[in-house]
Amino acid sequence: MAQVEATTERTIAADAETVFDALADYTGTRAKILPEHFSEFEVCEGGDGEGTLVHWKLQATSKRIRDCLLEVSEPTEGQLVEKDRNSSMVTTWTVTPAGEKQSRVVVSTVWNGAGGIGGFFEKTFAPKGLGRIYDAILDKLATEVGK
Numbered sequence: 307m308a309q310v311e312a313t314t315e316r317t318i319a320a321d322a323e324t325v326f327d328a329l330a331d332y333t334g335t336r337a338k339i340l341p342e343h344f345s346e347f348e349v350c351e352g353g354d355g356e357g358t359l360v361h362w363k364l365q366a367t368s369k370r371i372r373d374c375l376l377e378v379s380e381p382t383e384g385q386l387v388e389k390d391r392n393s394s395m396v397t398t399w400t401v402t403p404a405g406e407k408q409s410r411v412v413v414s415t416v417w418n419g420a421g422g423i424g425g426f427f428e429k430t431f432a433p434k435g436l437g438r439i440y441d442a443i444l445d446k447l448a449t450e451v452g453k
Contacts, residue, residue: 312436313414316444320451322384322409326401328451329411330355330386332378339446343439356380360388366435394418411447413440 318325328335333353340347345363352358358378365371372395376388386399395417404410415436 309416309418311414311416314437314440315410315412317404318409318411318448318451319407320409321407322401322403324451325409325411326384328447329399332358332360335450339443339450341439341442411444
């Protein structure tokens with residue numbers, strides 16, 4: 307099994323604290339900014355950053371649906387880590403200042419991919435698909451914090 311990684315980044319016209327707080331707000335903002343690839347969204351515990359337990363289904367392709375139960379931690383300032391209890395998937399959101407009233411958001415997901423030919427295709431195509439999903443989230447996030 308090879309490790310698969312998908313990373314997307316964006317500069318958003320809002321200060322880093324505002325952007326981070328929006329990402330960490332699972333009971334409000336996060337539910338609003340998820341695109342149609344996500345379903346069955348539910349906050350099971352907490353709801354604001356560290357200590358949150360959140361569930362959703364992620365439909366990356368027409369045939370590939372991941373049932374995710376994510377534990378949220380904040381290991382360092384400006385970083386939100388979502389570890390899936392149901393798989394090896396870990397998503398890290400990092401928000402840093404990028405000038406006056408600007409922030410840089412980097413989202414990176416890693417997981418243990420399949421072996422063999424299936425693993426080759428997963429490693430080749432999954433990062434692009436997940437990148438498109440994260441682009442949609444970041445578009446909605448930029449709109450939400452820019453209000």
